[in-house]
Amino acid sequence: MDDLQLLRELRSDTGSVPPATLAMGRSRVMAAIAHDATIGVLGKQSSERNVSHIRFRRRALLASAAAVLLIGSIVVADVVRPTPGATAEAAEILNDAALATIRTSDPVMAPGQYLRVDTKAVYASTVQKDDGTAVAWLETTGGQMYIPADITGEWVWNREPRIPTTFFGEESRAEAERQSAPAEGPVFAGPQLEGILRGKAGGFYGGSPEQILGTPLAEAFRTFPREPEKLLQLIYDRTKGKGPSPESEALTTIASALRTGVIPADLRAAMYKAAALIPGIVVAAKQATLDGRQGVALGVHYADGKVRDDIIVNPATGQLIGERTVYLVAEAGIPANTAAAWTSVQTSVVDSAP
Template sequence: MNLSEVTYPKDTKYRVQNLLVQEARRKPNLFRRPRRTRLWLTTAAAAAVVALVAGDVVGLAGWRGGATAQAAEVLNNAAETAIMTADPVVNPGQYLRVKSTNVWGSASTEADGSTYEWLDTEKLDLYIPADPADEWVWVRSGRVPTTFFDARTKEYVEKNDFNPLPELLRAPNGSFYGSPGGWVHTDMSALPRDPYRLLNSIYKQTLGKGQSVDGEALVFIADLLRTGVVPADLRAALYKAAAMIPGVTITENQANLDGRTGIAIGRTEEGPSKTRQEIIIDAATGLLIGERAILTEPQGSMPAGTAIGWTAIETSVTNTAP
């Protein structure tokens, strides 16, 4: 028996490959890390320019246009609301509760090349203690296959037992699964609160990633907002920064997310992923309802317009955690 003759079983290989690609596509930037750039300083003038760029005074923001007037108005109103509605106060012993419904796309390819696409739903319930160094509690429903686009896929999923894996997790500092980074992978205290500098800082972190420079900046903003833990001043700055991104527009006036209706603001992309990132804001209150990714072209059995990933969040303060 020669080990060099062993191969990864073909059927597993195809399916794992498909799952991995889906996973990578679903969370391309979950673990984003600022890219280190090396700058060579030769003269005092260059140093001055570098200082301006480093301080996010000079960058991609501002001079290439911005969101449409209507989208900017919704975003700027949301920013005003965020500033005026103070963050809920979490007293010692209490928890900030972030409840969310999440939908993720799933897909599988069989050895004969036939593909199946469907959507999973996962309910998340996060309890953040008043002192973040205390124990956090996270209740996860696991991914439950919920939406099918044809009967054969439903049958396939039922046959293959894609069972959810419910979890109850506890960790100080939100370091679930031993992750040292904690809950939010971005250092929020380091982000500028001035919208123009904030957007330059975002561009610097996302440049070269995602399907387009501006699309990726909006994805960064949506990723951060959906954590549910962004402080009001930064939330306001993020809305205003989104209003300065070229191509950002109102994509749907009556967008329904998890039973709540709001205005969808997004950016139509021409990149390879054929998806559009949107954030959804309650027009009446200016509060964030959630975010979603919309398919702009059919993919397998999923028609164009399908929300292949979305998160609706709700935050509140509670006295107890499970």
């Protein structure tokens, strides 16, 4: 899952977020924990170290995606500020993606087959020093989610380890190595963070079955409105008070649902059309590449203009390629114009699961 909730409703069990970050009000991106924690579909994860992980919050319904991390280098994203007319341009691209989605057949699975969702994810981790400054680095992880043709059956998730891969200077590298070193003293058993996990209907770690906006998948497919205005209003109603802004929360909620890989074509198209109605959506980059696949990045800025959430789509096919959170200014040890969290997704049909 983008580490499932995963890949978003991640929440913190230990650690604390740097005060400066809290002051910025970025609860979505700066989550305090000591290795990742997942809830909902993924359950919970925890660690004993005081490290804050910047990542996508919310439910990634699957350990979706296949993205590529530029190992050992800074991930730089395009800097785009809101400009007049950008929203109309973004809406046109999203509506084109909706039309392409309707023309694209959903994957057909026979009994016994699985939809395999491959995910690569990058998250920033930070450590606050005694002098109030922060040291940050990027970690990469991934996994494969196997979803049976009958989505109420047993899902299988192969979770890959989380490994520091990109550093912002020697102090960043040294701190990442220190945090990754084996803990001394007694080690307390916790949730299984790597390897093969199984859960009925996507209910990993003893959690409830996979859901969208609090609604079980099958029910959501059946009952969610296909009218873009009604669907967007439903999203606003169920995410009220969450995230840095209603617009950002709506866009990332849509991305989280699309990343599952199981949304039927008519509902996917409605989600793209609903996204086209979100105020403030801009074309962040007309050519954005993740995992060797190129698409258009469409994003919404936080109120202070310092952070932007993007989704990356292929308008010609209607495929969601991935998503990212971009820091447009330096903060918490992360350089300006850095994708502090991102994922990419690929799906395929396979005959078996691990």
